[in-house]
Amino acid sequence: MEQLLIENGTVVTLGERNRILEGHDVLVQGDTVARIAPHGTFQAGPARRLDASGFLVLPGFINVHMHFYSTLVRGFARAVPAKSFSEVLAHLWWRLDRALSLEDVYISAKVALLEAVRHGTTTLIDHHASPGAVTGSLHAIARAVKEVGLRASLCYELSDRDGGEVAEAGLEENAAFLEWCRAAGDSRLAALFGLHASFTLSDETLQRAAQLAADLGAGFHVHVAEAPCDQEQCLAEHGCRVVERLHRHGVLGPRSVAAHCVHIDARERELLAASNTAVAHCPQSNANNAVGIADVLALARAGVLVGLGTDAVTVDMREELRAALWLRHLAAQDPSAGFVETCSLLLDGNRLIAERCWPGLHLGQLVEGGAADLILLDYHPPTPFDATTFLGHLLFGLAGARVDTTIVGGRVVMAQGQLAAELDAAAVAAEARERARQLWERL
Numbered sequence: 001m002e003q004l005l006i007e008n009g010t011v012v013t014l015g016e017r018n019r020i021l022e023g024h025d026v027l028v029q030g031d032t033v034a035r036i037a038p039h040g041t042f043q044a045g046p047a048r049r050l051d052a053s054g055f056l057v058l059p060g061f062i063n064v065h066m067h068f069y070s071t072l073v074r075g076f077a078r079a080v081p082a083k084s085f086s087e088v089l090a091h092l093w094w095r096l097d098r099a100l101s102l103e104d105v106y107i108s109a110k111v112a113l114l115e116a117v118r119h120g121t122t123t124l125i126d127h128h129a130s131p132g133a134v135t136g137s138l139h140a141i142a143r144a145v146k147e148v149g150l151r152a153s154l155c156y157e158l159s160d161r162d163g164g165e166v167a168e169a170g171l172e173e174n175a176a177f178l179e180w181c182r183a184a185g186d187s188r189l190a191a192l193f194g195l196h197a198s199f200t201l202s203d204e205t206l207q208r209a210a211q212l213a214a215d216l217g218a219g220f221h222v223h224v225a226e227a228p229c230d231q232e233q234c235l236a237e238h239g240c241r242v243v244e245r246l247h248r249h250g251v252l253g254p255r256s257v258a259a260h261c262v263h264i265d266a267r268e269r270e271l272l273a274a275s276n277t278a279v280a281h282c283p284q285s286n287a288n289n290a291v292g293i294a295d296v297l298a299l300a301r302a303g304v305l306v307g308l309g310t311d312a313v314t315v316d317m318r319e320e321l322r323a324a325l326w327l328r329h330l331a332a333q334d335p336s337a338g339f340v341e342t343c344s345l346l347l348d349g350n351r352l353i354a355e356r357c358w359p360g361l362h363l364g365q366l367v368e369g370g371a372a373d374l375i376l377l378d379y380h381p382p383t384p385f386d387a388t389t390f391l392g393h394l395l396f397g398l399a400g401a402r403v404d405t406t407i408v409g410g411r412v413v414m415a416q417g418q419l420a421a422e423l424d425a426a427a428v429a430a431e432a433r434e435r436a437r438q439l440w441e442r443l
């Protein structure tokens with residue numbers, strides 16, 4: 001089995017008990033971390049060596065709510081300004097997603113994945129929509145994931161908003177990809193059953209999705225109470241609140257991820273906790289769409305597992321973490337509110353959510369026997385650097401540090417700031433620009 005020795009770095013293990021190990025080597029065997037030991041332990045070690053002296057060696061970051069498909073809308077200015085969340089969807093996202101082709105879907109994912117490599121994000125839980133090209137869309141994304149070499153959990157966001165045929169195709173796309181994923185056994189890929197949101201799903205469609213997902217043993221990935229309109233529609237049409245409705249349809253559970261949860265009440269938090277459903281907090285997106293700030297401290301107090309997602313605003317998890325904390329302080333009008341808890345969303349919440357999607361890989365931590373998903377960060381601590389000071393460094397120093405190297409499953413995807421030879425980011429961007437130009441004409 002091929003070996004790689006990452007030598008003499010400062011290893012930050014993260015995980016349940018974060019250890020900071022100066023002058024340590026990480027021996028990678030195949031796709032796994034075989035050993036972490038003081039530098040010099042592996043005298044007659046492998047021929048492939050990577051000098052990590054002067055670098056921090058950390059596990060790759062995880063993003064628990066992403067939309068690869070949003071890439072080609074960057075800079076698009078021909079949308080009527082939105083005055084509410086419903087208008088953000090109607091004026092921009094639902095126009096975009098309807099116009100996407102399978103090739104647009106592929107190139108969108110590829111651009112986003114290459115950016116993720118550069119920012120040290122190695123695992124992403126994506127939520128995809130392309131109502132004009134549903135069938136095969138998850139395979140188009142999977143192709144990009146495999147080419148770039150990261151890990152992604154994929155789903156298609158089922159919705160009734162584009163009519164019965166598209167909903168039918170959405171049901172089939174989710175089920176087919178879940179089945180394919182199980183048969184393929186590729187640890188780069190995982191799958192959930194995607195649902196757009198309560199307010200665009202009929203009872204009948206939800207019921208069918210729940211049945212299919214139950215048959216396949218799959219969890220769901222769904223937007224929950226992102227804006228007040230989701231709750232208002234649910235109360236008016238279904239006589240209950242959103243989390244209650246999803247609970248009745250069997251959508252909640254330990255394999256499911258509920259994104260946003262900005263406008264939920266105490267009873268809904270209890271339901272999320274009791275069902276062991278994970279929540280993806282997306283602070284920058286919520287701020288950008290002016291929908292509010294999810295009360296993640298109340299969720300955590302209720303016993304809900306909460307992680308951090310970007311909702312495609314960025315792929316940089318350190319940036320998202322900082323925004324999460326500033327917004328927490330602002331919401332509480334307290335400059336010390338939720339410091340540890342907010343960092344825990346990224347470092348603990350995302351690790352635990354990833355473990356549900358990829359059991360046994362121990363993503364989000366460096367541990368012997370776990371996946372060799374790690375990054376080298378160019379950071380020289382100017383103040384004492386140990387487990388007690390790490391969070392301060394993470395927020396105020398590491399956040400701006402350059403990612404030098406990204407390794408996923410033992411494969412070096414980027415080294416010394418250079419992407420692997422087969423990953424031509426300029427060519428990918430050029431193709432994306434051409435596709436974006438054509439797409440914008442269609443919009």
Ligand SMILES: [Zn+2]
Nearest residue numbers: 127223259311
């Ligand atoms: Zn989203």
